[in-house]
Amino acid sequence: MPNAVEPKLISGNANLPLARAIARRMSMHRGMNVDLVDARVERFNDGEIFVEVFENVRGEDMFIIQSTSNPANDNLMELLIMTDALRRSSAARITAVIPYFGYARQDRRTKARTPISAKLVANMMVEAGIERVLTMDLHAAQIQGFFDIPVDNLYASPVFALDIAERFNGHLEEVTVVSPDVGGVARARELATRIGSQLAIVDKRREKAGEVAGMTVIGEVEGRRCLIVDDLCDTAGTLVKAAELLMEKGAAEVHAYITHGVLSGPAVERISGSVMKHLVITDTIAPSEGVRVADKIRILPTAPVFAQAILNIWNGTSVSSLFNTEMLEPLYEGQLRS
Numbered sequence: 001m002p003n004a005v006e007p008k009l010i011s012g013n014a015n016l017p018l019a020r021a022i023a024r025r026m027s028m029h030r031g032m033n034v035d036l037v038d039a040r041v042e043r044f045n046d047g048e049i050f051v052e053v054f055e056n057v058r059g060e061d062m063f064i065i066q067s068t069s070n071p072a073n074d075n076l077m078e079l080l081i082m083t084d085a086l087r088r089s090s091a092a093r094i095t096a097v098i099p100y101f102g103y104a105r106q107d108r109r110t111k112a113r114t115p116i117s118a119k120l121v122a123n124m125m126v127e128a129g130i131e132r133v134l135t136m137d138l139h140a141a142q143i144q145g146f147f148d149i150p151v152d153n154l155y156a157s158p159v160f161a162l163d164i165a166e167r168f169n170g171h172l173e174e175v176t177v178v179s180p181d182v183g184g185v186a187r188a189r190e191l192a193t194r195i196g197s198q199l200a201i202v203d204k205r206r207e208k209a210g211e212v213a214g215m216t217v218i219g220e221v222e223g224r225r226c227l228i229v230d231d232l233c234d235t236a237g238t239l240v241k242a243a244e245l246l247m248e249k250g251a252a253e254v255h256a257y258i259t260h261g262v263l264s265g266p267a268v269e270r271i272s273g274s275v276m277k278h279l280v281i282t283d284t285i286a287p288s289e290g291v292r293v294a295d296k297i298r299i300l301p302t303a304p305v306f307a308q309a310i311l312n313i314w315n316g317t318s319v320s321s322l323f324n325t326e327m328l329e330p331l332y333e334g335q336l337r338s
């Protein structure tokens with residue numbers, strides 16, 4: 001992509017505050033005024049989505065910022081329809097910036113006669129005209145292979161590592177990173193390696209989807225400051241039970257670091273009444289008012305890393321360089337203080 005063409009951002013309604021924050025950060029990086037492309041995304045009376053772009057985008061390098069979070073189907077359709085509008089307006093390249101990729105939990109067939117919805121959604125995005133995807137902490141890494149276009153999957157762990165170093169300064173030797181299930185061990189081990197801490201695992205047994213029948217702890221947690229790490233938290237039932245189990249096993253305190261705060265149903269109430277000291281999430285999903293005012297929930301910004309990733313894609317430079325905590329440190333200077 002020639003440098004004469006500036007990157008242009010456009011956003012749906014899923015997470016406008018994050019989109020505006022990304023534009024502000026890009027303005028700081030570029031030394032120019034980067035703003036969201038003027039457009040309207042609205043609904044007819046029957047719920048149909050309509051998009052109109054008010055600026056010329058012919059030959060432009062377009063980045064659509066849109067999480068496919070709740071309401072997932074509406075936000076997904078907004079993304080697809082915006083893509084079609086830009087493609088028909090002769091945009092040079094269309095990159096979907098999807099901080100939270102919905103339907104990612106349906107990445108395989110767990111029973112007979114069930115769909116692989118993540119693959120279906122990937123096909124829809126490619127057919128709509130999306131040429132590249134930028135996202136964060138996919139529920140399963142193999143989803144990248146569902147696309148026949150480049151996918152850049154950013155990680156929240158470098159940001160978490162910066163926050164942990166700030167919050168637990170002088171006490172890192174007391175920290176144990178905990179995976180809430182066997183499937184998340186790789187994610188937890190990666191963060192534990194970054195901060196030089198021990199690793200433990202909560203092994204859970206399910207009777208059926210959404211219900212945990214039993215849990216055990218693998219590893220030493222007595223007297224430790226335990227940090228539960230996962231990619232998403234939905235109703236928080238499993239998270240709260242894991243925190244209770246860790247405290248029963250003698251943990252000094254329990255915190256949780258979760259990338260995507262879905263936090264549906266009774267989640268906020270459960271977290272507020274739990275034994276956890278804090279739940280730390282990112283702003284990949286626009287937080288509700290209840291999440292914003294909850295005493296036990298803190299929100300870390302992702303605009304700095306997404307802004308830099310967009311600039312790196314536009315410049316044709318490395319996105320994987322943002323996997324390093326040291327690379328993110330100057331981007332997050334002053335951003336993680338309470």
